[in-house]
Amino acid sequence: MERTAVYPGSFDPITNGHLDLIRRGLNVVDHLIVAVAINPAKTPVFTLEERLEMIRRAVGDNPRITVDSFEGLVVDYLQRCNTHILLRGLRAVLDFEYEYQMALMNRRMDRKVETIFMMTGYKWFYVSSRIIKEVVFSGGTVEGLVPDFVNQKLKVKYQQSRQKKI
Amino acid sequence: MERTAVYPGSFDPITNGHLDLIRRGLNVVDHLIVAVAINPAKTPVFTLEERLEMIRRAVGDNPRITVDSFEGLVVDYLQRCNTHILLRGLRAVLDFEYEYQMALMNRRMDRKVETIFMMTGYKWFYVSSRIIKEVVFSGGTVEGLVPDFVNQKLKVKYQQSRQKKI
Amino acid sequence: MERTAVYPGSFDPITNGHLDLIRRGLNVVDHLIVAVAINPAKTPVFTLEERLEMIRRAVGDNPRITVDSFEGLVVDYLQRCNTHILLRGLRAVLDFEYEYQMALMNRRMDRKVETIFMMTGYKWFYVSSRIIKEVVFSGGTVEGLVPDFVNQKLKVKYQQSRQKKI
Amino acid sequence: MERTAVYPGSFDPITNGHLDLIRRGLNVVDHLIVAVAINPAKTPVFTLEERLEMIRRAVGDNPRITVDSFEGLVVDYLQRCNTHILLRGLRAVLDFEYEYQMALMNRRMDRKVETIFMMTGYKWFYVSSRIIKEVVFSGGTVEGLVPDFVNQKLKVKYQQSRQKKI
Amino acid sequence: MERTAVYPGSFDPITNGHLDLIRRGLNVVDHLIVAVAINPAKTPVFTLEERLEMIRRAVGDNPRITVDSFEGLVVDYLQRCNTHILLRGLRAVLDFEYEYQMALMNRRMDRKVETIFMMTGYKWFYVSSRIIKEVVFSGGTVEGLVPDFVNQKLKVKYQQSRQKKI
Amino acid sequence: MERTAVYPGSFDPITNGHLDLIRRGLNVVDHLIVAVAINPAKTPVFTLEERLEMIRRAVGDNPRITVDSFEGLVVDYLQRCNTHILLRGLRAVLDFEYEYQMALMNRRMDRKVETIFMMTGYKWFYVSSRIIKEVVFSGGTVEGLVPDFVNQKLKVKYQQSRQKKI
Numbered sequence: 002m003e004r005t006a007v008y009p010g011s012f013d014p015i016t017n018g019h020l021d022l023i024r025r026g027l028n029v030v031d032h033l034i035v036a037v038a039i040n041p042a043k044t045p046v047f048t049l050e051e052r053l054e055m056i057r058r059a060v061g062d063n064p065r066i067t068v069d070s071f072e073g074l075v076v077d078y079l080q081r082c083n084t085h086i087l088l089r090g091l092r093a094v095l096d097f098e099y100e101y102q103m104a105l106m107n108r109r110m111d112r113k114v115e116t117i118f119m120m121t122g123y124k125w126f127y128v129s130s131r132i133i134k135e136v137v138f139s140g141g142t143v144e145g146l147v148p149d150f151v152n153q154k155l156k157v158k159y160q161q162s163r164q165k166k167i
Numbered sequence: 168m169e170r171t172a173v174y175p176g177s178f179d180p181i182t183n184g185h186l187d188l189i190r191r192g193l194n195v196v197d198h199l200i201v202a203v204a205i206n207p208a209k210t211p212v213f214t215l216e217e218r219l220e221m222i223r224r225a226v227g228d229n230p231r232i233t234v235d236s237f238e239g240l241v242v243d244y245l246q247r248c249n250t251h252i253l254l255r256g257l258r259a260v261l262d263f264e265y266e267y268q269m270a271l272m273n274r275r276m277d278r279k280v281e282t283i284f285m286m287t288g289y290k291w292f293y294v295s296s297r298i299i300k301e302v303v304f305s306g307g308t309v310e311g312l313v314p315d316f317v318n319q320k321l322k323v324k325y326q327q328s329r330q331k332k333i
Numbered sequence: 334m335e336r337t338a339v340y341p342g343s344f345d346p347i348t349n350g351h352l353d354l355i356r357r358g359l360n361v362v363d364h365l366i367v368a369v370a371i372n373p374a375k376t377p378v379f380t381l382e383e384r385l386e387m388i389r390r391a392v393g394d395n396p397r398i399t400v401d402s403f404e405g406l407v408v409d410y411l412q413r414c415n416t417h418i419l420l421r422g423l424r425a426v427l428d429f430e431y432e433y434q435m436a437l438m439n440r441r442m443d444r445k446v447e448t449i450f451m452m453t454g455y456k457w458f459y460v461s462s463r464i465i466k467e468v469v470f471s472g473g474t475v476e477g478l479v480p481d482f483v484n485q486k487l488k489v490k491y492q493q494s495r496q497k498k499i
Numbered sequence: 500m501e502r503t504a505v506y507p508g509s510f511d512p513i514t515n516g517h518l519d520l521i522r523r524g525l526n527v528v529d530h531l532i533v534a535v536a537i538n539p540a541k542t543p544v545f546t547l548e549e550r551l552e553m554i555r556r557a558v559g560d561n562p563r564i565t566v567d568s569f570e571g572l573v574v575d576y577l578q579r580c581n582t583h584i585l586l587r588g589l590r591a592v593l594d595f596e597y598e599y600q601m602a603l604m605n606r607r608m609d610r611k612v613e614t615i616f617m618m619t620g621y622k623w624f625y626v627s628s629r630i631i632k633e634v635v636f637s638g639g640t641v642e643g644l645v646p647d648f649v650n651q652k653l654k655v656k657y658q659q660s661r662q663k664k665i
Numbered sequence: 666m667e668r669t670a671v672y673p674g675s676f677d678p679i680t681n682g683h684l685d686l687i688r689r690g691l692n693v694v695d696h697l698i699v700a701v702a703i704n705p706a707k708t709p710v711f712t713l714e715e716r717l718e719m720i721r722r723a724v725g726d727n728p729r730i731t732v733d734s735f736e737g738l739v740v741d742y743l744q745r746c747n748t749h750i751l752l753r754g755l756r757a758v759l760d761f762e763y764e765y766q767m768a769l770m771n772r773r774m775d776r777k778v779e780t781i782f783m784m785t786g787y788k789w790f791y792v793s794s795r796i797i798k799e800v801v802f803s804g805g806t807v808e809g810l811v812p813d814f815v816n817q818k819l820k821v822k823y824q825q826s827r828q829k830k831i
Numbered sequence: 832m833e834r835t836a837v838y839p840g841s842f843d844p845i846t847n848g849h850l851d852l853i854r855r856g857l858n859v860v861d862h863l864i865v866a867v868a869i870n871p872a873k874t875p876v877f878t879l880e881e882r883l884e885m886i887r888r889a890v891g892d893n894p895r896i897t898v899d900s901f902e903g904l905v906v907d908y909l910q911r912c913n914t915h916i917l918l919r920g921l922r923a924v925l926d927f928e929y930e931y932q933m934a935l936m937n938r939r940m941d942r943k944v945e946t947i948f949m950m951t952g953y954k955w956f957y958v959s960s961r962i963i964k965e966v967v968f969s970g971g972t973v974e975g976l977v978p979d980f981v982n983q984k985l986k987v988k989y990q991q992s993r994q995k996k997i
Contacts, residue, residue, distance in 0.1 A: 002169070002197055003168070004170075004195070028251065028252075028279070028281045029170070029281055073471050073472045073473075074471045074472055074473045076473070077472070077473075085194065086194075086195055091284065093762045093766075097257070097263050098425045100286075101286050101459070102425075102464060103464075105288075105289050105458065105459035106459050106464055106468065108288075109478075110468070110473055110474065113194070115191055115194045115195055116285070117283045118283070118284040118285070119281065119282070119283060120266075120267050120270045120271070120282065120284075122271075122274075123953050123954065123956050123957065126766070126769065126956065127765070127766040127767075127769035127770050127953065129766075132766060132767075132770055136770065139738045140737045140738055140741070141738045141740070141774055146773075239969050239970045243970070243971075259596045259600075268923075268956070268959075268962060269957075269962075271956065271957035272957050272966065276966070276972070289455050289456065289458050289459065292458065292603065293601075293604050295600075298600060298601075298604055302572070302604065302608070305572045306572055306575065307572045307608055312607075334501070334529055336502075360584075360611070361502070361527075361615055405804045406800070406803045406804055406805045408805070409804070417526065418526075423595070423599070429589075430757045433791070434790070434791040434793075435791075436618045437618070437620075437621050438791050438796055438800065441791075441810075442806065447523055447526045447527055449527055449616065449617055450589065450616040450617070450618075451613065451614070451616070452598075452599050452602045452614065452616070591932075621787050621790050621791065624790065624932070624935070625787065625932040625933075625935035625936050625939075630932060630936055634904070634936065634940070637903050639903075639940055640940070666833070666861055668859070689945055692915065692916075692943070693834070693859075693945055750858075750859055755948065761927050765921070765950050768950045769952075772952075777858070780949070780950065781859055781947045781948065782921065782948040782949070782950070783946070783947060783948070784931050784934045784935070786938075787935050
């Protein structure tokens with residue numbers, strides 16, 4: 002049976018940790034929808050269009066991967082995608098508890114939804130979009146932790162943010 | 168693509184928590200091999216044959232489930248089964264860290280192995296084979312937490328253990 | 334001896350998890366004061382009056398329960414209530430550490446204060462006011478996780494928030 | 500209403516951490532039953548009689564405290580004591596998860612049972628019977644962490660264990 | 666060999682927990698640089714100058730301690746200080762995971778950087794700048810948890826914040 | 832000032848994770864004593880002599896490293912070594928709590944003792960002597976996770992254990 006999973010996230014920006022999980026996910030399902038979750042309450046560093054474009058460029062031309070975005074509940078989005086499998090990465094105990102609660106809540110809203118968790122490779126254990134941004138906006142480099150072109154874009158954002166201050 | 172996952176464990180005995188995970192696993196892969204891991208260093212309450220029989224009876228006649236046992240490394244067993252997907256349940260933070268380390272170690276021994284984790288339903292959050300045995304061997308009942316016939320077998324084991332003492 | 338405990342919280346809004354804890358608390362003490370903590374630094378979804386009214390309606394007419402609110406330190410409020418017992422719910426490891434630190438701090442400010450923790454029932458393990466609001470404001474339903482009339486009020490707040498945007 | 504709580508444990512031996520919790524417990528309930536749980540699967544350092552005697556001596560002559568022992572399920576013992584309140588100490592995250600599972604399990608066996616948790620004072624944060632024994636049997640002293648006479652008895656046990664080896 | 670460690674933090678304000686760690690750090694290295702990290706994204710209660718002055722006054726006249734501030738990456742600051750040792754305090758599991766990720770990230774940016782962690786004394790287990798401020802701004806006292814003159818300054822800030830509201 | 836730290840452990844056997852920590856420790860102190868803790872209650876796979884020899888071979892000829900063993904309390908051993916610095920590795924939350932308790936206990940026995948923790952490199956995050964032995968005794972290989980000659984010795988132990996069974 003052909004199976005599709007949705008891998009939702011902010012991807013602000015996509016990191017090598019995300020890409021590792023996408024590669025692993027494709028070892029378990031046939032098709033993966035990498036879906037940027039639009040959260041009106043947050044102010045991302047990159048616009049939705051920038052984030053979608055970066056993901057598309059990072060995953061390349063792979064017929065088994067779709068890049069998309071959605072607003073609202075992920076369980077509703079799953080239904081629109083005709084699937085019931087949610088893919089999530091786990092790195093740390095702090096992730097774990099929140100993810101557990103969300104997995105139970107999603108299942109309550111739609112009994113068919115199954116969340117599968119995969120552990121991020123140890124190389125990316127300490128890589129999150131949040132830490133990536135913290136480092137770059139303190140003047141550091143994240144080479145090797147994100148795709149090269151993402152690194153370039155981060156540097157540009159950093160320059161722009163410095164000029165605004167002046 | 169047809170996909171098979173191995174769900175290894177001691178199953179000493181099988182609980183409703185395990186059965187919940189088996190049902191969920193079948194929503195994600197096509198075929199599931201429930202595999203009793205033989206650990207010569209441990210002394211289980213039920214013999215290997217008893218454990219296999221209880222699992223078979225609990226899962227019933229389902230062409231998508233195979234019940235089996237193995238000794239040695241789970242990554243070698245996966246290879247013999249012609250698959251690379253390992254299914255594990257997660258309930259608590261204490262599970263999480265050990266499982267993370269084992270997932271990394273298994274991947275190191277065989278780069279193709281992918282472990283997928285699914286969260287046990289909240290109803291079975293507090294159910295483990297260990298607690299089940301603790302309760303029964305203190306004279307308590309675990310009705311509703313294990314299949315009825317497992318409950319009967321646990322009572323018999325408990326009676327036998329009490330007679331031995333006298 | 335008659336004993337009273339204070340059960341403080343934001344209750345923004347009250348959930349079935351809170352109500353479960355209130356019921357349990359009454360199995361341990363004679364009188365319970367459910368007290369909305371006023372935090373000037375936070376912007377709740379419901380006004381203080383709305384929150385008090387929802388709690389009153391949810392707990393019904395029970396002579397053993399008082400619904401109240403307070404500003405400032407909970408240890409001072411306990412003194413005004415002529416009691417020294419604080420009731421808190423525990424759900425997860427993340428709660429645990431913060432609650433431990435607060436219990437030690439409260440005890441330091443008033444040596445007589447004792448915090449008793451009760452575990453939320455597993456059915457409400459994943460229910461918090463925060464997740465309830467996240468789900469509703471993403472367009473989901475929380476039926477069965479909060480009292481029905483709270484569910485209605487949440488829907489109204491959600492409609493209002495959408496109209497504001499337009 | 501008069502209320503009684505059962506505080507179960509191995510008490511092998513009783514520590515100042517236990518005594519702190521007993522003192523706190525008496526601020527919340529009227530009567531406390533300190534109950535040594537007999538676990539046939541474990542080999543304690545002190546016999547049941549020694550443990551009971553040490554607890555009795557440590558708590559002194561207090562009409563609000565009963566010292567007792569029980570075998571089997573704590574929920575059955577609670578029933579025999581005509582109460583439904585269980586008192587447990589919490590120190591660390593590792594305690595927390597096991598205690599949560601046990602609280603849910605006990606409640607399942609008897610819906611009336613309520614477990615209340617109190618946090619051990621920070622002074623006793625690192626004191627457990629296990630660590631106390633580890634230190635003493637490595638030749639260290641635990642003065643100030645257990646009552647003085649317990650310290651003496653531990654030293655005697657240590658001497659006896661050394662003579663056995665020779 | 667003479668060794669210097671950098672102990673970075675917000676110190677908003679310095680607490681007895683920080684001072685305990687500084688004292689301990691001096692038992693392990695020869696020279697300690699207590700460095701206020703300037704974070705433009707945060708709004709501290711005390712200005713940089715106030716924080717520096719409070720630290721200086723609290724540590725007193727000690728030739729082995731330097732008080733300083735820095736902006737940007739701590740690894741760059743280490744280099745400017747001609748050292749590679751970072752000192753951090755650990756209190757809780759929640760600290761632990763974030764600190765682990767930061768330690769790995771810092772090491773990635775500069776392979777020579779070593780982070781050493783020391784555990785805060787149990788007396789200060791529940792003391793953090795955040796909780797200190799929460800208590801003071803709710804009208805409580807933190808006497809004995811911060812140096813006396815810091816306590817005075819906190820009271821002044823609290824009075825000022827109340828007058829602003831009126 | 833010249834500083835020496837003691838790095839105690841079972842080292843049954845030494846792994847690349849231990850060696851990583853030894854290398855890091857030498858970036859922080861001048862001299863390191865790698866000390867096998869003799870625990871009469873445990874049955875190690877390797878004898879004390881084997882473990883000492885393996886450590887010596889693994890660390891090579893380094894005048895800044897001493898390899899030794901001790902029985903009893905580590906705080907007493909520190910005193911005999913004329914130092915007060917204890918070095919410990921941290922990998923996971925489970926380690927963290929136990930290590931915290933031990934650090935507090937050691938400090939209680941000797942106020943001068945300071946424990947410094949260093950985080951194991953992410954590459955060795957999942958490597959512990961226990962998992963190494965589990966893998967080898969299940970027929971797996973741990974090449975690259977321990978020094979090559981340790982790998983050889985583990986294989987010999989595994990062969991011997993299999994012949995004993997037959």
